[in-house]
Amino acid sequence: MHLSYPPALPVSERRDDIVAAIRAHQVLIVLGDTGSGKTTQLPKMCLEAGRGKQGLIGCTQPRRIAAISVADRVAEELRAPDQVGYKIRFHDQTSKQTLIKFMTDGVLLAETRQDRQLRQYDTLIVDEAHERSLNIDFLLGYLKNLLPSRPELKLLISSATIDADKFSRHFDGAPVIPVSGRTFPITTIHSAPELDDEGESGTYVEQAIAAVDELALLPEGGDILVFMPTERDINDTLDGLRDRYEASHLLMPLFGRLPAADQRRIFRPAGKRKIIVATNVAETSITVPGIRCVVDTGLARIARYNPRT
16 A cells, blocks of 8 residues: 655645544544645545554545545545445445545444444544534534443544634543645636626626636636536536537536536546536535636525424
8 A cells, every 4th residue: 555645735744743643542633724635634644543454444524525536536545446435325335455434424324323333443534524514413422422432443523614622622632733724826806797788687607607708718727616506507507608618628517416427527637628517515525626717606505494394
């Protein structure tokens, strides 16, 4: 197995500290900004710390698309595709050779029904803990109760922006290791909606297409990422772009229910410039390489609690 860490990732600078903390403590909290590399590198650091020998290294992701793409990336970096697998609803891509298993938090929660002690794991990483979904909160509560009866089980909680002190107190003073993120200069342009002869502005889909028209003319190149709130909006946007860009660009959708093979195409190098139209899964859960321009409608579908229903 090939254990190396990309020097460009900020988390690689804290490798020695993180590996030592994994060996010394049962619970570790890693605070890493988006783009720090924590999602792909922490499982490898667990291997370096000697984990994965008595059971699997399990890593949870809030979304299926992240579980699949990160598993592919880690397998590529380790040059050991048979030792990295993933499990999502209706798909189990693991084998007896698997050492690192990526899965949605819902999958791990479901596994507690058949295996209350989670004996198949010797290490668990709860990633993107700042999302604080019901699944993540249930998992953290469950693992808090489980840890005393399984002293050999290690738990890493990884997040971009959580209240580290609260998490540390909840897990009896667990150590916190902060990791800086990478920042790049960004130019933000707010585009006012253009009004037609009757004083009406176009839909947000039409406005996003107009923004892509402007960006496609820029000489800098680079791929374009467009955020849309729903799957239907994505399809409408791609339909509107097809006539002008299908020959010269790669038009690609990205959303949670997209088949795994189509999701993988997003991350592969291409001979043409990509225009990717995505839901907010591309905001925090995954990092799409090559993006130079982002068109954001400012809209997203967010689950809300309604006490009447």
